[in-house]
Amino acid sequence: MTTISPFLKTSCYLLLIALLAISCRQRYDLPVLPAGAQAISLLGDTLKTPVINPSDFDEYNNNLLQAVMDYRTDPENPDYIIWLGRRTAYLGGYREALNIFTEGVYKLPEDPRMYRHRGHRYITLRQFDLAIRDFESAENLMRNLPDQVEPDGLPNEAGIPTSTLKSNVWYHKGLAYYLKGDFERAVEAYQNALELELTEDMRIATLYWYYMALRRIGKDDDAGRAIADITPEMELFENDTYLSLILVFKGVFDPERLLETAEDALTNATLGYGLGNWHYINGRQDRAYEIWQDIYDSGNWPAFGFIAAEAELAGKGRR
Numbered sequence: 412m413t414t415i416s417p418f419l420k421t422s423c424y425l426l427l428i429a430l431l432a433i434s435c436r437q438r439y440d441l442p443v444l445p446a447g448a449q450a451i452s453l454l455g456d457t458l459k460t461p462v463i464n465p466s467d468f469d470e471y472n473n474n475l476l477q478a479v480m481d482y483r484t485d486p487e488n489p490d491y492i493i494w495l496g497r498r499t500a501y502l503g504g505y506r507e508a509l510n511i512f513t514e515g516v517y518k519l520p521e522d523p524r525m526y527r528h529r530g531h532r533y534i535t536l537r538q539f540d541l542a543i544r545d546f547e548s549a550e551n552l553m554r555n556l557p558d559q560v561e562p563d564g565l566p567n568e569a570g571i572p573t574s575t576l577k578s579n580v581w582y583h584k585g586l587a588y589y590l591k592g593d594f595e596r597a598v599e600a601y602q603n604a605l606e607l608e609l610t611e612d613m614r615i616a617t618l619y620w621y622y623m624a625l626r627r628i629g630k631d632d633d634a635g636r637a638i639a640d641i642t643p644e645m646e647l648f649e650n651d652t653y654l655s656l657i658l659v660f661k662g663v664f665d666p667e668r669l670l671e672t673a674e675d676a677l678t679n680a681t682l683g684y685g686l687g688n689w690h691y692i693n694g695r696q697d698r699a700y701e702i703w704q705d706i707y708d709s710g711n712w713p714a715f716g717f718i719a720a721e722a723e724l725a726g727k728g729r730r
Contacts, residue, residue, distance in 0.1 A: 453725035656685035680716030
């Protein structure tokens with residue numbers, strides 16, 4: 412299928428975004444890259460702005476245009492800043508989104524949501540230490556606040572949000588540590604997340620990474636207990652892939668059939684990394700690295716499964 416570069420078709424909108432964000436003090440410590448590049452992978456490759464399928468482009472583009480217009484009406488509104496950043500990221504402008512969230516940090520330094528969303532995009536851009544710093548800032552700011560449901564930018568079919576501010580901060584902080592290979596601190600972050608009142612979708616996603624981090628530090632019994640009550644009958648809105656992988660870890664699902672059912676590149680990256688990790692923790696490291704290399708060669712670099720596979724390849728022999 413032909414794909415469309417969002418930064419070609421939305422050049423006027425993104426130029427407007429750039430002008431709107433001039434006030435942002437660009438101190439986010441990212442390397443200078445050539446035009447069209449978003450990041451450098453952990454293996455040293457240039458990661459270019461991704462392309463968007465035509466079937467999705469008009470919706471994403473219209474949402475971005477609305478976010479720009481909302482921002483123009485009230486550039487101090489925290490929700491407008493957040494949605495401008497999120498909509499920009501959905502079209503592949505991750506560095507631009509990070510710039511917008513940085514503007515939000517300077518305008519509203521007491522709002523933990525700005526750090527939560529900027530930290531997420533630091534992960535996308537392979538800046539894990541900066542992501543952790545932001546999640547710690549968000550943690551400190553939200554400590555004495557009630558939790559709040561976080562609206563989904565890409566809603567599930569039911570249109571029901573599945574996560575909260577606090578659960579997302581702990582979840583992504585754990586992920587940043589996991590990607591660094593600091594599995595003990597990843598476990599601590601996920602334990603904090605699991606103490607919250609999570610939806611089933613968020614609990615499954617958190618348990619997935621929590622289980623793998625526990626296995627990496629040799630706490631196999633704890634890992635098994637963590638997923639003991641997970642069954643195929645669980646009803647989820649959007650995290651069925653994570654559920655399937657947990658069931659593979661439990662020996663319930665056939666791992667070889669899962670990749671055949673993957674519907675898109677994101678699902679392939681998610682499934683592929685999880686199955687590679689299943690091979691890895693069961694002593695089949697060569698097979699694990701083969702799968703992770705296939706994911707890396709696929710080019711879907713913003714996906715968490717891709718980043719995790721990339722981190723494994725970059726840290727081969729050290730993780």
